[in-house]
Amino acid sequence: MVLKLLKGLNPTAASNITSFPLTPGVTGDEIKVVKEIGALMDPIPTVMIFDRGAVKPGKEAGEPFEGKMFWLGSQPFLKVNKFGERYTNESVPYDFCVHAASMQPGKVWCSIFDSNWMEDVLKFHTIGCSRVVLPKDNEKHPCNFNTKIIEVMNEKLLKDGYMQQANTIEELAQKLMLPPETLKATITHYNELCEKGEDKDFRKAAFRMRPIAKVPFYGITVGGNLLCTLDGLRINTNMQILDKNMEPIKGLFAVGNDSGGFFAYSxxxxTPGVAAGRSMTFGRHVGKYLANL
Structure with missing residues (x-):
């Protein structure tokens, strides 16, 4: 039901995701309410999408219930398309790689990394929910996964056939269903850029240019991971839901992802935490408003 709604309202997003982790109770009731009460909804379909939806080799985007979570998908590892060619600067916000992949065959990519991945991830020092820390640092960063948790997640992906491991690039390419010669040439060139400390192809930051050299090598096919939609009901400054004449509907309020007029498209x-921050801020605001009625 929810996927049908998504395909109807935002076919672009639906065709670019490989993972859609639905929580119980998510049935699109808000959209139904819009029709019943004549409320005004954002005209632009908007989603929160991440680069963490792993699928098995050969799979493409558009079947969101086949994917599994690959938390390291947001790390700036080398990313290649189905031709084995690098297609983007990997050191970008979560949704950028997904948007770039929408122009690639199958709308998916492969993240390629080696056995130094843990050291690389710590040096990448990404921000927000993608940041990975050592177990001893979890006290300072309680909201972030640590390397031990990531190791367990990766082992599960390997066991289930999502992540691939090999002792040569050619073997890895075969397991990922990529052209071996092209992937090897791509990685050779990428390693040369890493050694020079300058990404002349896509201008990725030098400190995030890490070579793929230590066996075994790893690869995994990834696509968009849809967390939620953000095109909610239009509201006024008191969080009152508006009708099609921009007049407040008595007794009805909306905050957080159920409210609109804040985001567009993506x-x-x-700025990590904007969605959570506005939910808390607007929730407090409407609480104060109601308390003063």
Whole structure:
């Protein structure tokens, strides 16, 4: 039911995701309410999408219930398309790689990394929910996964056939269903850029240019991971839901992802926590408003 709604309202997003982790109770009731009460909804379909939806080799985007969570998908590892060619700067906000992949065959990519991945991830020092820390640092960063948890997640992905492991690039390419010669040439060139400390192809930051050299090598096919939609009901400054004449509907309020007029098309992940922050802020505001009625 929810996927049908998504395909109807936002076919672009539906065709670019490989993972859609639904929580119980998510049935699109808000959209139904819009029709019943004549409320005004955002005209622009908007989603919060991440680069963490792993699928098995050969799979493409558009079947969101086949994917599994690959938390390291947001790390700036080398990313290649189905031709084995690098297609983007990997050091970008979560949704950028997904948007770039929408122009690639199958709308998926492969993240390629080696056995130094843990050291690389710590040096990448990403921000927001993608940041990975050592177990001893979880006290300072309680909201972030630590390397031990990531190891367990990766082992599960390996066991289930999502992540692939090999002792040569050619073997890895075969397991990922990529052209071996092209992937090897791509990685050779990428390693040369890493050694020079300058990404002349896509201008990725030098400190995030890490070579793929230590066996075994790893690869995994990834696509968009849809967390939620953000095109909610239009509201006024008191969080009152508006009708089609922009007049408040008595007794009805909306905050957080159920409210609109804040985002358009995609979630701007340049500032982590904006969605949670506005939910708390607007929730407090409407609480104070109601208390003073």
């Amino acid at each position: 979630y701007p992940e340049l």
